[in-house]
Amino acid sequence: MATRREKKKDLVLKGTAASPGIAIGKIYVLGSNDVSVDYSAISSHEVDAKIKEFQTAVADAKDEIRLLKAQTERALGPDSAKIFDVQLFMLDDEAIVHKTIEKIRAELVSADYSFYQVVTELEESMATMKDEYMRARAADLRDIKKRVIFHIQGVQQKVLSKLSEPAIIVAKELTPSDTISLDRTKVLGFATDFGGRTSHAAIMARSLKVPSVVGLVVACQRLKTGDYAILDAHEGLLVIHPSDTSIRKYRKLNSDYQGFEQRLRQHKELPPVTKDGKDIEVAANIEFSVESSYVKEQGLHGIGLFRTEYLFFTRPHFPSEEEQFNEYAGVLKTIPDQPVIIRTFDFGGDKIPDSFSFPPEDNPFLGLRAIRVYQKYQDLFRTQLRAILRASIFGKMHIMFPMISCVSEIRFCQQLLQEVKDELSAEGIPFARDIPVGAMIEVPSAAVISDLIAKECDFLSIGTNDLIQYSLAVDRGNELVAYLYKPYNPAVLRFIRDIIKRGHEQGVWVGLCGEMASDPLATMVLIGMGLDEFSVSPVSIPLIKTIIRRVEFGECQNLAERVLSFSTPDEVEKYLGEVFKRKFQDLTFCL
Numbered sequence: 001m002a003t004r005r006e007k008k009k010d011l012v013l014k015g016t017a018a019s020p021g022i023a024i025g026k027i028y029v030l031g032s033n034d035v036s037v038d039y040s041a042i043s044s045h046e047v048d049a050k051i052k053e054f055q056t057a058v059a060d061a062k063d064e065i066r067l068l069k070a071q072t073e074r075a076l077g078p079d080s081a082k083i084f085d086v087q088l089f090m091l092d093d094e095a096i097v098h099k100t101i102e103k104i105r106a107e108l109v110s111a112d113y114s115f116y117q118v119v120t121e122l123e124e125s126m127a128t129m130k131d132e133y134m135r136a137r138a139a140d141l142r143d144i145k146k147r148v149i150f151h152i153q154g155v156q157q158k159v160l161s162k163l164s165e166p167a168i169i170v171a172k173e174l175t176p177s178d179t180i181s182l183d184r185t186k187v188l189g190f191a192t193d194f195g196g197r198t199s200h201a202a203i204m205a206r207s208l209k210v211p212s213v214v215g216l217v218v219a220c221q222r223l224k225t226g227d228y229a230i231l232d233a234h235e236g237l238l239v240i241h242p243s244d245t246s247i248r249k250y251r252k253l254n255s256d257y258q259g260f261e262q263r264l265r266q267h268k269e270l271p272p273v274t275k276d277g278k279d280i281e282v283a284a285n286i287e288f289s290v291e292s293s294y295v296k297e298q299g300l301h302g303i304g305l306f307r308t309e310y311l312f313f314t315r316p317h318f319p320s321e322e323e324q325f326n327e328y329a330g331v332l333k334t335i336p337d338q339p340v341i342i343r344t345f346d347f348g349g350d351k352i353p354d355s356f357s358f359p360p361e362d363n364p365f366l367g368l369r370a371i372r373v374y375q376k377y378q379d380l381f382r383t384q385l386r387a388i389l390r391a392s393i394f395g396k397m398h399i400m401f402p403m404i405s406c407v408s409e410i411r412f413c414q415q416l417l418q419e420v421k422d423e424l425s426a427e428g429i430p431f432a433r434d435i436p437v438g439a440m441i442e443v444p445s446a447a448v449i450s451d452l453i454a455k456e457c458d459f460l461s462i463g464t465n466d467l468i469q470y471s472l473a474v475d476r477g478n479e480l481v482a483y484l485y486k487p488y489n490p491a492v493l494r495f496i497r498d499i500i501k502r503g504h505e506q507g508v509w510v511g512l513c514g515e516m517a518s519d520p521l522a523t524m525v526l527i528g529m530g531l532d533e534f535s536v537s538p539v540s541i542p543l544i545k546t547i548i549r550r551v552e553f554g555e556c557q558n559l560a561e562r563v564l565s566f567s568t569p570d571e572v573e574k575y576l577g578e579v580f581k582r583k584f585q586d587l588t589f590c591l
């Protein structure tokens with residue numbers, strides 16, 4: 001909105017809004033997280049000072065880790081915080097500490113170089129071990145290596161918990177692991193140069209309810225720590241050195257927005273049904289089990305997508321069957337009467353947990369991802385299936401498999417699921433007998449044969465985040481081609497229409513759990529195409545439900561038909577914007 005900008009005085013960067021909200025405050029620019037160490041010889045009279053320098057750095061690193069541990073424990077629970085115990089243990093280990101000191105003394109080399117050599121050697125030997133747990137330790141070693149060396153070199157590490165006062169974080173890029181380590185009491189918002197709205201760090205920011213704008217391209221270059229700015233994560237703007245008038249305007253906007261959200265939440269218990277009586281499911285997407293309580297607060301809804309891979313970002317090792325069981329059972333126990341769709345882990349692409357050694361790939365998004373990982377590492381998949389099945393007795397468990405691209409993949413998943421069920425039965429371990437199984441349709445080949453895939457399962461869920469990237473050949477996290485990443489591209493709309501139709505013809509229900517389900521402009525179109533379930537970011541539940549309750553199925557069908565007659569995404573978006581403004585004047589705040 002041009003009127004929100006103070007064109008004369010404020011410098012405004014434009015990116016993509018990734019998690020709604022407004023943040024006003026100081027900037028903290030995160031540096032690169034790469035460690036660089038050069039060989040550096042020391043003289044014998046420097047030895048004691050260098051050893052002292054090393055010991056102080058270790059002590060500082062340990063303080064930092066304890067702080068991170070406490071914050072993670074508060075945010076995500078004690079299990080997630082265990083990752084840090086391993087690192088503390090390593091920093092007490094004689095094989096690391098004593099060896100570094102010996103090296104400084106015997107070889108007359110600097111503290112950072114000595115520590116780097118000792119840890120890298122250990123790390124390399126662990127990285128090649130067969131045992132998954134030991135390989136995961138290599139990632140911990142990498143972490144402590146950076147932390148201690150940054151302290152020795154006096155470099156500010158990319159550790160969000162180090163913030164001494166609340167700030168808007170500006171970074172080139174944030175990974176899911178960076179995002180999870182943030183201190184939510186201090187982070188006002190995220191502004192990144194890279195990344196798209198559906199990159200996984202952006203999805204996580206939404207889960208954590210932190211306002212975020214991605215794809216700002218030059219934010220790191222234009223800002224320095226301490227600058228004052230406004231992050232408008234509705235419009236996707238970063239206003240640098242704002243004038244007093246802008247600050248006042250944005251404060252007002254922020255309080256208006258909170259009032260708007262409050263009003264939407266007033267009817268949270270009402271069912272999502274159109275004016276002419278068509279029932280639509282509205283469910284939530286979650287990344288962490290603790291979010292299920294927030295979903296419950298938003299009304300009576302199930303979980304349409306539990307992205308289980310995030311469990312793996314909060315632990316130093318591949319979570320055991322027991323740990324996974326506790327997570328899944330926890331979600332079901334919080335919402336025992338509503339369906340919970342657990343998606344088996346979707347690694348690969350931009351989701352590579354430290355605990356898992358992925359072979360290097362030129363095109364990770366087209367490589368070893370999701371179902372393809374299960375085929376290669378069947379034990380990991382079986383462990384997860386056991387945990388899910390054991391947890392199924394606590395509620396309405398559903399299982400969903402990601403990245404299915406052909407019939408044989410869904411058959412493989414079904415077969416393994418059956419084998420694991422047989423195994424549990426033989427062991428006398430109880431599990432629910434009637435667990436619906438679904439496939440995500442997020443690869444174009446699956447969209448085209450969605451009728452064949454529907455025959456093999458009980459429901460389909462359209463993953464538009466990936467379906468858009470794969471069908472339009474546009475990396476979902478690349479801001480350089482973000483202008484092509486369009487849910488309203490007629491090709492994507494036709495895919496969605498056809499998947500729903502083919503699913504219905506085979507007698508299965510069809511949901512949509514990509515970010516498009518949370519887009520208020522798309523709601524009427526999707527209803528009109530016959531979508532049965534919207535699985536949305538928890539923050540979007542009240543809005544999407546409000547729209548559903550105010551429309552008639554017939555008018556949505558007409559709208560969908562009209563929209564499918566347009567030739568370009570811009571025509572569709574313009575038309576939908578006009579309809580929305582006419583029909584929902586009081587909701588335009590969310591556009």
Ligand code: PEP
Pocket residue numbers: 198305307346442462463464465466467513514515
């Ligand atoms: C999707 O691709 O739309 C989806 C929901 O899965 P993810 O975003 O986790 O890849």
Ligand code: MG
Pocket residue numbers: 402442463465466
């Ligand atoms: Mg996906």
